[in-house]
Amino acid sequence: xxxxxxxxxxxxxxxKEDVTLDCVYETRDTTYYLFWYKQPPSGELVFLIRRNSFDxxxxxxxxxxxxxxxxxxxxxxxxxxxxxxxxAVYFCALSEIGNQFYFGTGTSLTVIP
Amino acid sequence: DTAVSxxxxxxxxxxGNDKSIKCEQNLGHDTMYWYKQDxxxxxxxxxxxxxxxxxxxxxxxxxxxxxxxxxxxxNLHIxxxxxxxxAVYFCASSLDGPxxxxxxxYFGEGSWLTVV
Numbered sequence: 001x002x003x004x005x006x007x008x009x010x011x012x013x014x015x016k017e018d019v020t021l022d023c024v025y026e027t028r029d030t031t032y033y034l035f036w037y038k039q040p041p042s043g044e045l046v047f048l049i050r051r052n053s054f055d056x057x058x059x060x061x062x063x064x065x066x067x068x069x070x071x072x073x074x075x076x077x078x079x080x081x082x083x084x085x086x087x088a089v090y091f092c093a094l095s096e097i098g099n100q101f102y103f104g105t106g107t108s109l110t111v112i113p
Numbered sequence: 114d115t116a117v118s119x120x121x122x123x124x125x126x127x128x129g130n131d132k133s134i135k136c137e138q139n140l141g142h143d144t145m146y147w148y149k150q151d152x153x154x155x156x157x158x159x160x161x162x163x164x165x166x167x168x169x170x171x172x173x174x175x176x177x178x179x180x181x182x183x184x185x186x187x188n189l190h191i192x193x194x195x196x197x198x199x200a201v202y203f204c205a206s207s208l209d210g211p212x213x214x215x216x217x218x219y220f221g222e223g224s225w226l227t228v229v
Contacts, residue, residue, distance in 0.1 A: 033215040035217065035218075037220075039154075043201065043222065043223050043225070044220065044221075044222040044223060045203060045205075045220035045223070046220075047217055047218075047219060047220075050215070050217050052215060089154055091156065095215060095216075100158055100161070100169060101158070101218060103155075103156040105153075105154070105155055106154045106155075106156075108154075
């Protein structure tokens with residue numbers, strides 16, 4: 001079974017629309033960490049955010065916000081007023097005690113001008 | 114200065130050749146990794162070294178051999194390259210090993226390997 005599921009393979013939005021990228025994870029640990037990475041067309045993997053399992057407060061950074069809900073095992077990522085530069089593949093990842101990183105399969109976001 | 118740097122960025126080579134990809138990190142991290150990203154963008158860990166010691170060795174053909182001369186460097190050597198080895202290879206590092214969760218993994222820019 002997938003530890004991290006990103007059900008949306010590809011999403012297209014028109015510039016200035018808001019978009020939410022879904023991430024659902026599976027773990028039996030009480031202590032774990034969740035991450036989001038961005039891979040723009042140039043190919044590098046850029047770290048965006050880390051969140052531990054004990055902090056369910058939502059996080060906002062500019063146009064980016066993250067909604068962590070343990071009740072639904074989800075860590076969703078919202079981009080507000082999307083821009084063309086947001087076009088990228090976004091990866092959600094999970095890190096558990098005693099285990100390595102588990103990456104989701106990524107969501108490819110295209111922002112159309 | 115780039116935190117995790119790997120060279121070359123692009124590599125086109127013929128089947129059967131041997132090639133190396135070099136990686137260096139200047140973050141002072143103890144752990145380094147090699148990941149492979151296939152054409153479907155799936156990221157798969159290949160190896161992990163902590164303070165020059167191999168700690169993760171996933172099911173990877175033994176044509177792939179990592180070498181860590183010191184904790185700031187982790188090179189990947191690939192023998193007898195095959196068409197299926199074509200992929201993007203990412204070097205990465207984290208402060209501690211993967212058995213201590215919560216350490217952010219920082220990636221290099223990737224090396225695009227094409228085997229023809």
